[in-house]
Amino acid sequence: MTCSPFDLRDYLLGELAESEHRQVELHARTCGGCHEELERLRITHSTLLALRDEEVPQRIGFVSDKVFEPSPLRRAWQAFWGSAPKLGFASAAMLSAALVIFTFLRPAVTAPVVAKADTAKIEALVSQRMDAAVVKAVAESEARQARKTAELLAAAERRFHQDLQSVGHEYAYLEKSYNVMLHDASFQTGDVK
Amino acid sequence: MIFRAVEDTDLIRRARRGDVEAYNLLISRWEKRVYNYLLRVAGDREEALDLSQDVFLKAYQNLRKLDDPARFAAWLFRIAHNEAFSAFRKRRPEREVPGQPEFSGDEIPGREGVFPIELSIAVTTALSQLPEDQREAVVLKIYQGFKFEEIAEILSCPVSTVKSRLYTALDVLKSQLAPLQSRGVT
Numbered sequence: 001m002t003c004s005p006f007d008l009r010d011y012l013l014g015e016l017a018e019s020e021h022r023q024v025e026l027h028a029r030t031c032g033g034c035h036e037e038l039e040r041l042r043i044t045h046s047t048l049l050a051l052r053d054e055e056v057p058q059r060i061g062f063v064s065d066k067v068f069e070p071s072p073l074r075r076a077w078q079a080f081w082g083s084a085p086k087l088g089f090a091s092a093a094m095l096s097a098a099l100v101i102f103t104f105l106r107p108a109v110t111a112p113v114v115a116k117a118d119t120a121k122i123e124a125l126v127s128q129r130m131d132a133a134v135v136k137a138v139a140e141s142e143a144r145q146a147r148k149t150a151e152l153l154a155a156a157e158r159r160f161h162q163d164l165q166s167v168g169h170e171y172a173y174l175e176k177s178y179n180v181m182l183h184d185a186s187f188q189t190g191d192v193k
Numbered sequence: 194m195i196f197r198a199v200e201d202t203d204l205i206r207r208a209r210r211g212d213v214e215a216y217n218l219l220i221s222r223w224e225k226r227v228y229n230y231l232l233r234v235a236g237d238r239e240e241a242l243d244l245s246q247d248v249f250l251k252a253y254q255n256l257r258k259l260d261d262p263a264r265f266a267a268w269l270f271r272i273a274h275n276e277a278f279s280a281f282r283k284r285r286p287e288r289e290v291p292g293q294p295e296f297s298g299d300e301i302p303g304r305e306g307v308f309p310i311e312l313s314i315a316v317t318t319a320l321s322q323l324p325e326d327q328r329e330a331v332v333l334k335i336y337q338g339f340k341f342e343e344i345a346e347i348l349s350c351p352v353s354t355v356k357s358r359l360y361t362a363l364d365v366l367k368s369q370l371a372p373l374q375s376r377g378v379t
Contacts, residue, residue: 009360013334015341028292029267044363047337047370051316058244060224060249 002034003027012041199347202262216256220249223266224339227273234277236321244280248273255259261311269304270333274347317324319369334359 004027010016011024028035112117201222207215227248232241251272259268320328326348333344345352 009363013359043371044367045335047312048316048320048331048366050312051233051320052313053225053336054232054238056224056228056245057238060228060242060245079348128277135293170350 001036003031008034008041009036011038012045149178199226201265205256205259205262205265206313209254223269224249227269228275230270230332230337231277231289233320233336234329235280236317240280244276244362245274247276251276264346267339267346269336270339270347271349274329280326319366322356323362323365330355330358330365331362 004011006016006020007025008024008028011021016024028038195270204215204219208219224245228241228312231244232238235241235244248269255272258266277351297323309345323331329348331349332342333339334341338345339353341355346354348355
């Protein structure tokens with residue numbers, strides 16, 4: 001056991017933060033027990049590192065070697081999935097094929113079957129209703145026309161009477177004027193009787 | 194180190210697209226580390242080489258499953274760990290402890306001074322006497338330089354377990370190796 005603020009093994013193994021690392025170093029300078037323990041750990045660590053890495057006795061089989069070589073099918077599969085354009089093209093082709101298949105295999109839309117008798121009956125009914133509607137429309141139109149004609153005639157008659165009255169008044173006025181003028185002329189010539 | 198990491202991720206992306214040469218380059222970068230990890234865990238050169246082949250083959254086949262190419266190292270060592278311990282399980286009836294020392298612990302030199310070759314034999318012996326899980330934790334930390342979190346990911350266990358294994362192993366190794374070194378070559 002040591003009295004170090006942090007585990008000396010974590011210090012040795014480089015698992016402490018920088019500030020923690022410094023604290024342990026400062027502590028080990030003043031604490032004899034921790035200093036000795038740290039030395040033993042350092043010696044152990046450096047002794048372990050005396051065991052050097054060995055060279056690989058023979059190269060590891062590379063992918064191009066037979067052991068790594070994928071089957072032609074697998075290569076094609078990998079190449080296919082590794083290529084975005086090919087994948088996109090394949091998706092589009094599949095979509096097109098699906099559309100074509102759907103078009104041909106889709107069940108035909110069947111028109112509702114109506115019995116001939118029903119059709120004839122419906123046609124007769126429609127024809128009857130249409131005739132009635134036409135007759136009604138024509139009658140209404142004629143009535144409208146007659147009403148309008150009567151109104152026009154009445155208006156024309158009223159106007160004729162008004163004009164006639166106006167002409168009568170003007171004739172009376174002219175007659176009066178003529179009489180006055182005739183009287184005045186007789187007076188001037190002394191023919192007044 | 195960052196530059197190297199970026200290059201590795203680029204190689205991984207290219208290898209995923211079917212670029213064989215990119216994967217070859219990736220192997221050449223990692224084969225020594227993987228081989229030495231397996232050598233120290235398995236304790237046998239021939240087996241370490243066979244396992245290394247299997248590891249790189251499996252890695253190639255599963256490269257598309259690697260979610261984050263930046264975590265390639267931990268992922269690769271996870272495969273190596275699985276391959277090694279799968280092999281250990283198969284052979285366990287014949288050989289109980291992997292990496293059985295070629296000489297006993299009694300033969301550790303030290304009384305008359307230690308030479309470097311003897312030192313490395315002593316280390317190999319001390320490592321081989323550790324339980325499998327502790328030895329692997331030491332190898333991943335001391336020799337491969339992984340962080341606790343990465344080791345936990347490789348071994349699929351909590352960080353606390355990694356620390357516990359490592360601390361116990363260090364205490365054992367310290368008791369065996371520190372006196373040896375202080376008496377011998379420094």
